[in-house]
Amino acid sequence: MANNILIVPEARDGSLRKVSFELVTVANEIAQGLGGAVHAVVLGNEVSASAEQIAKTGIAQVYQVDHAALQNFAPEVFTAALADVIRKTQPAVVLFGATGFGKELGARVAARIGMGLVADCTGYKVEGGTLVLTRPIYAGKALATVKAKSLPVMVSIRPNIFPPASADASPAPIEKIELSANAARSQVVEKVQKEAVAVDLAEAKIVVSGGRGAKNAEGFETVKQLANTLGAAVGASRAAVDAGWIDYSTQVGQTGKTVAPQLYIAAGISGAIQHLAGMSSSKVIVAVNKDPDAPIFKVADYGIVGDLFQVLPVMNEELKKVLAEK
Amino acid sequence: MNVVVLIKRVPDTETRIQIKDGKVVTDGISWIISPYDEYAVEEALRLIEKYTGKVTLLCLGPVDAKETIRKGLALGADDAIHLNDPAFEGGDASTTAVVLAAALKKMQYDLVLAGKQAVDEDNAQVAIRVAELLDLPHVNSVIKLDLSDDKKSARCLREVDGDRDIAESSLPAIITAQQGLNEPRYPSLKGIMGAKKKPITDWKASDLGLDPGTIGASGAKLEVVRVDPPPARPPGKLIPGDAATAAKELVRLLHEEAKVV
Ligand SMILES: Cc1cc2nc3c(=O)[nH]c(=O)nc-3n(C[C@H](O)[C@H](O)[C@H](O)COP(=O)(O)OP(=O)(O)OC[C@H]3O[C@@H](n4cnc5c(N)ncnc54)[C@H](O)[C@@H]3O)c2cc1C
Ligand SMILES: Nc1ncnc2c1ncn2[C@@H]1O[C@H](COP(=O)(O)O)[C@@H](O)[C@H]1O
Numbered sequence: 001m002a003n004n005i006l007i008v009p010e011a012r013d014g015s016l017r018k019v020s021f022e023l024v025t026v027a028n029e030i031a032q033g034l035g036g037a038v039h040a041v042v043l044g045n046e047v048s049a050s051a052e053q054i055a056k057t058g059i060a061q062v063y064q065v066d067h068a069a070l071q072n073f074a075p076e077v078f079t080a081a082l083a084d085v086i087r088k089t090q091p092a093v094v095l096f097g098a099t100g101f102g103k104e105l106g107a108r109v110a111a112r113i114g115m116g117l118v119a120d121c122t123g124y125k126v127e128g129g130t131l132v133l134t135r136p137i138y139a140g141k142a143l144a145t146v147k148a149k150s151l152p153v154m155v156s157i158r159p160n161i162f163p164p165a166s167a168d169a170s171p172a173p174i175e176k177i178e179l180s181a182n183a184a185r186s187q188v189v190e191k192v193q194k195e196a197v198a199v200d201l202a203e204a205k206i207v208v209s210g211g212r213g214a215k216n217a218e219g220f221e222t223v224k225q226l227a228n229t230l231g232a233a234v235g236a237s238r239a240a241v242d243a244g245w246i247d248y249s250t251q252v253g254q255t256g257k258t259v260a261p262q263l264y265i266a267a268g269i270s271g272a273i274q275h276l277a278g279m280s281s282s283k284v285i286v287a288v289n290k291d292p293d294a295p296i297f298k299v300a301d302y303g304i305v306g307d308l309f310q311v312l313p314v315m316n317e318e319l320k321k322v323l324a325e326k
Numbered sequence: 327m328n329v330v331v332l333i334k335r336v337p338d339t340e341t342r343i344q345i346k347d348g349k350v351v352t353d354g355i356s357w358i359i360s361p362y363d364e365y366a367v368e369e370a371l372r373l374i375e376k377y378t379g380k381v382t383l384l385c386l387g388p389v390d391a392k393e394t395i396r397k398g399l400a401l402g403a404d405d406a407i408h409l410n411d412p413a414f415e416g417g418d419a420s421t422t423a424v425v426l427a428a429a430l431k432k433m434q435y436d437l438v439l440a441g442k443q444a445v446d447e448d449n450a451q452v453a454i455r456v457a458e459l460l461d462l463p464h465v466n467s468v469i470k471l472d473l474s475d476d477k478k479s480a481r482c483l484r485e486v487d488g489d490r491d492i493a494e495s496s497l498p499a500i501i502t503a504q505q506g507l508n509e510p511r512y513p514s515l516k517g518i519m520g521a522k523k524k525p526i527t528d529w530k531a532s533d534l535g536l537d538p539g540t541i542g543a544s545g546a547k548l549e550v551v552r553v554d555p556p557p558a559r560p561p562g563k564l565i566p567g568d569a570a571t572a573a574k575e576l577v578r579l580l581h582e583e584a585k586v587v
Contacts, residue, residue, distance in 0.1 A: 072491075075454075075464055100486035104466045107419075107451035111458035116420055116547030119449050132551065137447050141343040142350065144447075145551040153547070186463035186495030192483070200488055206586070230587065248469070248506040249488045254339050254445055255361045255505055263586040274339045280556065284584045286576065292564075300562045301584065302576055310569035311576075318577040319587060 003036035003151070006091035007059075008082065010101050011042055011050040018203060019097035019157070021164030024057045026124060026157055027095055028165070033126025034092055034151075039063065041085045041177075043078055045071035051174050058169035063089070067179040073101065074187030079108045081179050086113055088177070091152060093131060098156035099202065110154045117154040118146050122161050122260075122281075131155065139254035139277035159203050160260060199233040201250060206263045207282070209235030209252055210245075211275075213268015213289065213308055217245040222312050223267055229319050235259065235279075237269045253278035267308040271296025288312065327379040327477055329370040330433060331403065332426060332440040332453055333363040335387045335394040339445060348552030357394050362441030365503035368510040369471060370439050371402045377477065380404045382433065386414055386425055392526060399521035400513035407433070411530040416543030419447075423455035425541055428534040430460060436477060438500040442467050457500040465493045469506035473497070 005027040009020030027038040037060035042051040044066065051064040065081045082105065086094060094109075096102030098120040110117040122143075123134035131148045133155060201207065208230060210223030220240065227234045235252040236245070252259055254274040264282035269275060271287070271294055279285070280299050287300035288311045297303045304311050337343070337355045344351040359367065370381045383398045385391055386409035395406045407429060414425055430438065440453035457464035469490075470483035482493045485504050495501070513521075531538050539545065565572045565579070580587045 073493075075457075075466075079458070100467065100489075103450050104454060104486075107454035108458045108464070110420070110451065111423060111455035114420075116418060117451055118548060119419075119451060135448075136556070137553070138337070138341075138343050139445065139448060140556060142345060143554045143556055145554070147549045147551050149547055149549055184463070186465050186493060186499060188484075188491045188493045190492040192490035192492060202487055249485050249490075251505065258448075263580065263584075273342065277339075280559070284580070284586050285559075285562075286580070297562065297564070299559050301560070302579055303562055303564045304569070304572045304576060305564065306569040306572060311573045314570045314573035315577055318574050322577060322581050322587060 003031070003034035003092035004089065005031045005036060005038050005093045005095060006086065006089060007038065007040045007095045008102065008105070009040055009042055009050065009054050010097055010099060011044040011047045014049065016050045016053055017097065017099065018164055019099060019159040020054060021057060021167065022159065022162045023095050023097060023157060024054070024059060024165035025162045027059070030093055030124065030126060030131065034129070036092060037061070039089060039091065041065065041082065043070055043081050052171065053167050055171040055174055056167040056169050057165045059172050062172050062174040063177050064174050065177050065179055067182060069179060069182035069184070072188040074184035075104065075108050076184045076186070077179070077182055078105050079112055080181040082109050083112050084180050085177060093152060094154045096154065096156040098158045102156050106154050106156050115152055115154050116148055117156070118148065119156050120158050121155055122158050124155070136258070136281070139258055140280055141277050199231065201233040201235060201252070201257050201259060204233035204259070204261050206230045206232035207235045207252070207259050207261045208232045208265045208267070209237065209269060210240055210267050211237035211269030212239040212243070214240060214245065219309070220245040222309060226265070226312050226316050229316050229323070237272070237275050266296050267312060269296055270294045271299065327373070327377050327436040328382065328434055329373055329379065330382045330384050330430065330435045330438045331363065331366045331370045331398070332438065332456070333367065333383050333385045333395070333398055334360045334441070334444040334446070335385065335391040336360040336444055336446040345553055345555050348554070350553050359394055359398055360441050360444040360446070362443060362445070362503050362505070364510045365505065365507045366439035366441055367398055367401055367403060368508045369503060371511070372508065373437070373473070377473070382406060384426065384429055385409065386422055388415065395526055396521045397513065399524045400517040401511060402517060405524055406526045408526050408528050410528045413531045413538045413542050416546065417541060418546040418548040419449045419451045419455060420547055421541045421545040423452050423459055424545070425534065425536065426452065427456045427459035428536055429529060430456065432534070436498055438462070438498065440500060440502045442502045442504045453500055453502050462498055462500055463495045464500040464502070465495050466502050467504040468501050469504050471501060471507065
């Protein structure tokens with residue numbers, strides 16, 4: 001039996017999310033270990049451009065399920081579409097991005113096909129003819145090593161960990177597959193426009209977070225300005241979120257987002273265990289805090305004991321200079 | 327209306343996870359209802375306050391999970407089912423979902439609420455799997471829930487990866503809670519006292535007609551080989567000087583040494 005790997009790229013607003021190309025990198029290595037080819041399935045409405053893009057990453061085959069019923073997310077319709085492709089192609093491993101979309105769709109499809117799903121993995125290896133994955137648990141307070149007792153298995157891969165494959169190879173064939181079911185009992189009916197804070201927290205290279213030390217919504221602007229200069233995503237501690245200075249969706253930590261950017265700047269955040277859980281695997285951590293005993297300094301690579309209202313504006317001006325020279 | 331809430335018992339988020347011989351040490355841990363499940367419980371209570379009916383908690387967990395179930399009853403839930411059988415232990419998300427689905431098949435409900443994820447293993451899949459196994463629609467990661475007047479459908483505001491959308495579903499359905507759905511209440515003294523008298527029914531594999539080979543460790547498709555502490559971080563540098571000097575030096579270090587800006 002061929003041990004093919006099927007990846008599920010994520011088409012969003014007409015193009016593919018970056019994690020889709022990271023999946024190619026992971027799939028190539030797994031395919032090498034197991035002895036198989038890499039296939040991709042692109043699901044959505046009018047997703048030819050996305051299918052063509054992923055076809056150019058050096059993979060062997062692309063399947064495209066294109067239908068108006070896949071315009072907005074509808075769990076049952078997407079599940080039916082993906083389950084059909086899996087049944088038809090019998091992959092040994094199905095790879096998703098560990099995004100909201102990938103995790104949700106993966107769970108439902110895994111149940112339909114009766115497969116195990118190892119969610120949110122940050123490491124993988126092929127061993128003894130199966131997959132052994134590592135994944136953070138307790139929001140990063142520990143790392144679990146999980147083995148698929150047998151194949152096939154489904155895996156979701158955390159974004160931003162593996163390098164994306166480039167899309168400059170000669171294109172793989174694209175096969176169109178009909179959608180078998182298009183009635184849904186639950187579905188997204190409307191996207192809600194939000195204020196343009198553009199940089200997605202989970203995928204950001206740099207995150208600048210503020211906590212209770214920002215004092216109020218106005219004070220939090222100092223944090224946002226620094227993020228803006230850096231092209232970074234804005235994050236927050238739960239204290240800042242609960243105080244209403246910034247939206248819930250920016251909370252970093254055990255009950256918020258888990259992030260692992262190249263650079264994480266924590267300003268006016270004490271470093272409670274729930275916050276640390278969500279950001280401790282960042283590559284470089286900077287802490288700015290008035291209290292030299294704040295636990296955040298235990299995980300920081302660079303720390304400044306000082307007032308964020310004095311430190312951040314100077315950083316902001318200095319960074320503008322550095323970035324202008326680049 | 328009858329609302330069933332899936333609750334999981336997890337270590338208090340304050341817990342420092344200790345690891346010995348590749349396993350998490352659970353002795354001395356204080357346990358809580360997983361925070362997202364707490365939002366689900368709160369939402370169920372509010373629905374019942376508005377529409378009348380009954381809130382039933384459904385929990386798969388070891389014998390002493392009962393203590394955590396009581397905490398949910400103290401908040402105001404009416405009764406609970408405890409899926410309590412050593413045969414359930416050592417399973418994975420797929421076997422947990424099989425057991426929960428089998429239990430729900432024996433129950434009557436108009437709506438099932440759950441958490442977006444349990445904050446121990448962070449799987450974010452059990453509730454969705456249950457929906458699929460029961461052939462129910464689901465809506466994931468909800469921060470606002472409104473039922474239609476006839477209670478036959480729900481309109482949900484969702485928050486996913488920082489984006490928001492509105493999803494509609496017919497009922498019954500499984501709806502999972504994301505932070506922001508509500509502000510969970512604290513138990514009242516009366517609630518805590520009253521919880522002692524509320525019924526918790528135990529169900530075992532045999533009560534659900536489940537073959538022990540398909541559940542728990544023997545039915546699991548995944549095996550946790552070991553658990554390790556996260557890699558230690560190298561010691562950091564405190565940058566001396568007044569605020570302006572330190573800030574400038576920090577930017578230099580980020581640029582020249584760490585090369586991240
Ligand atoms: C179930 C549960 C789940 C939780 N989940 C999360 C989570 O996911 N994420 C999360 O973040 N928290 C979470 N928490 C909350 C967590 O326990 C802390 O309460 C929270 O992280 C504290 O936020 P903070 O660091 O901003 O505030 P504080 O702990 O109050 O710290 C503020 C810091 O700012 C410093 N400061 C004050 N003024 C200045 C200034 N001018 N300049 C510089 N520094 C200054 C202070 O020295 C202090 O260290 C959770 C709690 C519970 C119970
Ligand atoms: N053992 C369990 N008992 C009851 N509900 C559970 C259990 N495990 C998971 N759930 C429910 O499923 C949701 C998602 O869990 P998980 O997939 O483990 O992250 C949780 O928030 C609970 O609502």
